[in-house]
Amino acid sequence: QVQLVESGGGLVQAGGSLRLSCAVSGPIVTTYVMGWFRQAPGKERDFVAAIDWNGSITEYEDSVKGRFTISRDNAKNTVNLQMNSLKPEDTAVYYCAAARAGVWRREYDYEYWGQGTQVTVSS
Secondary structure (H helix, E strand, O other): OOEEEOOOEEEEEEEEEEEEEEEOOOOOOOOOEEEEEEEEOOOEEEEEEEOOOOEEEEEEEEEHHHEEEEEOOOOOOEEEEOOOOOHHOEEEEEEEEEOOOOOOHHHHHHOEEEEEEEEEOOO
């Protein structure tokens, strides 16, 4: 059974940093694309960032470019999201997800999802 478990969320002041981690376990190949999505209260779940199987290609939502960095360590089966210069509008539940293929920004192309971790940025 595939499991994705996020950690690292919390409360931070605007301008601060957080590092989210996603631990991957189960029969999932390291060639999967890994992505991060987020869902703010009352809003749909939106794409944040994604990374290809060996970490050579990344993609970001425009509002996080230059502030967030996605990375992966296949030896440790982890995917990380370093978030710097956080803003109140980054407040959301952040989800880790895995996909075999498809459009990286498209939520329904991802087969496996974590339970999410809350990130709250105070002004």
